[in-house]
Amino acid sequence: MKPKPKPKAKAPAKRRGLGAYPRPSVTVDVVLLAAVPARSALHALVVRRSEPPFGGRWALPGGFVGIDEPLDAAARRVVREKARLADVFMEQLYTFGSPRRDPRGRVITVAYYALVDEARFRQAAAEAKGEVAVARLDVGWEGETGGPVDVVSEHESGAALPLLLAFDHGEIVGMAVKRLRGKLDYTPVGFQLLPPSFTLRQLQDVHETVLGRPLNKDSFRRRILASGLLDATGERQDDVDHRPAELYRFGRQSAT
Amino acid sequence: MKPKPKPKAKAPAKRRGLGAYPRPSVTVDVVLLAAVPARSALHALVVRRSEPPFGGRWALPGGFVGIDEPLDAAARRVVREKARLADVFMEQLYTFGSPRRDPRGRVITVAYYALVDEARFRQAAAEAKGEVAVARLDVGWEGETGGPVDVVSEHESGAALPLLLAFDHGEIVGMAVKRLRGKLDYTPVGFQLLPPSFTLRQLQDVHETVLGRPLNKDSFRRRILASGLLDATGERQDDVDHRPAELYRFGRQSAT
DNA sequence: GAAATAGTGTCTTTAAGACAGTATGTG
DNA sequence: CACATACTGTCTTAAAGACACTATTTC
Numbered sequence: 269m270k271p272k273p274k275p276k277a278k279a280p281a282k283r284r285g286l287g288a289y290p291r292p293s294v295t296v297d298v299v300l301l302a303a304v305p306a307r308s309a310l311h312a313l314v315v316r317r318s319e320p321p322f323g324g325r326w327a328l329p330g331g332f333v334g335i336d337e338p339l340d341a342a343a344r345r346v347v348r349e350k351a352r353l354a355d356v357f358m359e360q361l362y363t364f365g366s367p368r369r370d371p372r373g374r375v376i377t378v379a380y381y382a383l384v385d386e387a388r389f390r391q392a393a394a395e396a397k398g399e400v401a402v403a404r405l406d407v408g409w410e411g412e413t414g415g416p417v418d419v420v421s422e423h424e425s426g427a428a429l430p431l432l433l434a435f436d437h438g439e440i441v442g443m444a445v446k447r448l449r450g451k452l453d454y455t456p457v458g459f460q461l462l463p464p465s466f467t468l469r470q471l472q473d474v475h476e477t478v479l480g481r482p483l484n485k486d487s488f489r490r491r492i493l494a495s496g497l498l499d500a501t502g503e504r505q506d507d508v509d510h511r512p513a514e515l516y517r518f519g520r521q522s523a524t
Numbered sequence: 525m526k527p528k529p530k531p532k533a534k535a536p537a538k539r540r541g542l543g544a545y546p547r548p549s550v551t552v553d554v555v556l557l558a559a560v561p562a563r564s565a566l567h568a569l570v571v572r573r574s575e576p577p578f579g580g581r582w583a584l585p586g587g588f589v590g591i592d593e594p595l596d597a598a599a600r601r602v603v604r605e606k607a608r609l610a611d612v613f614m615e616q617l618y619t620f621g622s623p624r625r626d627p628r629g630r631v632i633t634v635a636y637y638a639l640v641d642e643a644r645f646r647q648a649a650a651e652a653k654g655e656v657a658v659a660r661l662d663v664g665w666e667g668e669t670g671g672p673v674d675v676v677s678e679h680e681s682g683a684a685l686p687l688l689l690a691f692d693h694g695e696i697v698g699m700a701v702k703r704l705r706g707k708l709d710y711t712p713v714g715f716q717l718l719p720p721s722f723t724l725r726q727l728q729d730v731h732e733t734v735l736g737r738p739l740n741k742d743s744f745r746r747r748i749l750a751s752g753l754l755d756a757t758g759e760r761q762d763d764v765d766h767r768p769a770e771l772y773r774f775g776r777q778s779a780t
Numbered sequence: 781g782a783a784a785t786a787g788t789g790t791c792t793t794t795a796a797g798a799c800a801g802t803a804t805g806t807g
Numbered sequence: 808c809a810c811a812t813a814c815t816g817t818c819t820t821a822a823a824g825a826c827a828c829t830a831t832t833t834c
Contacts, residue, residue, distance in 0.1 A: 291547035339621035365595035
């Protein structure tokens with residue numbers, strides 16, 4: 269029923285409908301990130317592949333896009349199913365479509381990145397233990413140079429086993445870090461990596477973790493407060509062994 | 525081993541290969557932009573649709589992605605076929621996948637934006653006269669607020685006929701402008717909207733056209749020259765009726 | 781020489797960095 | 808009271824804006 273007349277020409281001569289063109293599979297993959305200032309590193313959630321291709325290796329949580337499902341909804345569903353998390357900040361990252369990125373056939377993936385605070389991230393990882401793993405990202409470049417990052421397993425001992433990611437997922441993770449660093453330069457997305465209320469110090473720690481470099485404390489305070497995006501809650505920390513700091517809250521709700 | 529208790533589940537139970545999931549059509553659409561400082565506006569190339577859906581309306585140049593064709597290659601092919609242009613700066617913009625964006629069925633489009641200098645743009649539009657039109661973009665928002673832009677036909681009289689774009693192409697154009705403005709804040713992409721050698725004044729005019737606001741001349745010169753991205757050619761303008769300015773050249777070749 | 785734009789030097793304004801000093805909690 | 812961190816005030820430094828002035832071309 270589909271002769272596929274393709275010696276060289278791409279577009280068929282007569283049939284012009286959607287059916288005239290072979291269709292690729294389309295998936296979404298999500299880089300779910302949390303900042304871990306204690307280790308000066310970003311962590312990402314990875315899942316073990318149980319089947320070929322790349323069976324046994326680690327991959328980003330992902331899945332096929334339903335034929336009637338919006339892309340954002342697919343990404344959200346993947347996070348819900350694989351990480352059991354809802355209501356996370358999420359943005360489209362980039363679409364990867366190299367013809368040979370999946371040995372099974374043509375698969376185009378729309379990559380997203382998602383940000384959660386460390387507590388939710390750890391809880392999610394613990395609940396899905398066995399199916400998922402926490403990967404630490406060692407970023408080998410500065411600023412927004414870009415490029416792949418080293419992905420290593422996070423052991424309590426501190427030992428760092430390299431994790432081989434399936435497909436082009438290493439590249440995707442690298443782009444997520446690059447994008448996040450870029451955003452941090454002009455908007456304090458760090459909010460999304462913290463619980464609803466937080467101190468300025470915590471926000472600075474998160475920013476430093478993402479950017480991979482120390483920031484000036486005074487200037488950071490001034491800049492963030494001047495942006496007007498934070499509202500003081502009037503409350504303070506209470507479980508610290510020193511003067512407790514004011515707690516702030518993200519002033520405007522950010523979409524998607 | 526994995527019961528999958530999902531009454532509302534979409535994925536088939538047994539078949540796990542690519543064939544198990546219905547596939548959407550995938551296209552690329554390109555926002556081909558040129559800056560026209562004389563009109564203080566960006567111009568985009570649009571093509572008239574000859575067939576439904578949206579027959580008779582204007583659309584971005586686009587086409588289906590070949591089953592073995594990289595996304596970038598498809599975008600490049602579209603620009604070559606529809607605008608007869610090669611070697612243009614081009615970057616992926618965003619992927620639009622609302623299930624109802626095309627009445628024929630599920631079509632996901634990977635949008636790109638491309639930049640050319642005004643001369644090449646006009647020549648391309650003239651050569652394909654009848655098939656394509658030049659649309660002027662009236663950006664109704666400042667900075668990087670974002671949102672759709674008014675797309676009007678460019679008449680020599682100055683009259684502005686609104687152009688109704690097909691599909692969600694108005695949204696795509698708006699996002700292209702937003703992205704371009706954003707990039708201009710930290711990198712002088714304006715190069716790509718000018719011929720190989722140009723004066724600082726021309727570059728500033730282009731930046732002002734894209735950003736939609738005037739820039740400080742002194743500060744612009746300092747900033748651009750300090751960036752080190754420009755090389756002086758040693759040559760000067762020769763067809764102007766005043767003191768000719770030094771011509772500069774983009775120092776590093778930018779990929780894709 | 782007049783007109784027009786290119787290019788330079790310098791003052792002012794503003795944001796970032798440095799750092800000293802005060803405030804407020806725990807033990 | 809010692810200690811730790813939060814917070815404030817001020818000086819210094821670097822970048823951006825403003826603006827006066829000089830330079831070089833065409834007519």
